[in-house]
Amino acid sequence: MTSLTGPETGALAGCVVDAVDVHAFEIPTDGPGGREQDGTLEWDATTLVLVRVHAGGRTGLGYTYGDVSVASFVRSVLTPVVEGAPVSSPPALWERMGARMRNAGRPGVGAMARSAVDVALWDLKARLLGLPLVHLLPAHHDRVPVYGSGGFTNYPLDRLTDQLAGWVGQGIGRVKLKTSRDPDADPRRLSAVRRAVGGETELFTDANGALGRKEALYWAHRFHDEWDVRWFEEPVGSADLAGLRMLRERGPARLEITAGEYAFTAQDFANLTEGPEPAVDCLQADVTRCGGITGVLEVAGLSAVRHLDLSAHCAPAVSAHAFCAVRRLRHLEYFHDHVRVERLLFEGTLSPAGGALRPDTSRPGLGLEVRWADAEPYRVHGERPPH
Secondary structure, three states, X not given: OOOOOOOOOHHHOXXXXXXXXXXXXXXXXXXXXXXXXXXXXXXXXXXXXXXXXXXXXXXXXEEEEOXXXXXXXXXXXXXXXHOOOEOOOHHHHHHHHHHHOOOOOOOOHHHHHHHHHHHHHHXXXXXXXXXXXXXXXXXXXXXXXXXXXXXXXXXXXXXXXXXXXXXXXXXXXXXXXXXXXXXXXXXXXXXXXXXXXXXXXXXXXXXXXXXXXXXXXXXXXXXXXXXXXXXXXXOOOOOOHHHXXXXXXXXXXOOEEEEOOOOOXXXXXXXXXXXXXXXXXXXXXXXXXXXXXXXXXXXXXHHXXXXXXXXXXXXXXXXXXXXXXXXXXXXXXXXXXXXXXXHHHEEOOOOOEOOEEOOOOXXXXXXXXXXXXXXXXXXXXXXXXXX
């Protein structure tokens, strides 16, 4: 077990976690008929689970996107580990949370719960020190390039093209659409998007694991040859390592095969990168699923050792800080749903400039504050804190 003892100075001296509170908010989608679709799933709302950690008169916040059961996991399994513990070393508490989770389950809900708490602990430490979070981390960069992402399979063509062209108009040179719900419809959608965004814009696709191996290989060649697609995300399920490797080996050389957004543990990422050749051309990680900021730092080391770039999956308000600490940084998915939810629930969110998000170094921690009045109508767990 990692020790939490050691020299502490200044604002952290003797400072322990006073309390943890947990909230969840369910935000309806703004898609056609109140629904959105990708290659394998249809949904009508996005749930954000918010964790706040209090110490020394300051409050750190973290969050994840998942079922409301994540909030219950935080409360029953992780809060007893964190309350009363020193705030000086989030990775040490991350280790303790992992040990406590052993019989409750580390992947899935458990990983998302630990991610939210870990982010809150890092945010708290930065606020106690009066630092922006990016300055507390071993940063290699001062900004994170982004690509616009949405393009759901149930969007009518005009909404699809307007959304992706809108990102290009904001100076974002990469855009992604969902595919493979109805492969026969994809040529018309891709042709409309390519016309709308122009030939210089990098075009990405995401099948969300909807295709079989041979079907994915067929579409990999068509995507590349007909629409100059450069990024094919989860053409097959991310657990199909042999399928991903086959597509890397037999697909077009300029079409990258990517996965990792559903990796919860270090071993999940190792599985994607091990062997004579990795299963992906570019690795993905989601800070709200892979163990929070501490988890991202572990994955960053793995990506560097395996000579793979790492792309951030969603949660832009946190990822803009966390992925500045990734040496082999590629970019961040600027995802329509998460951008919309974060702007609704938080003050201090970031907007792209020059195709990138730059952390706000004038504010401590993540620079976020909760908009309680705006959030309250969407609450599905917890109680509004007293003011």
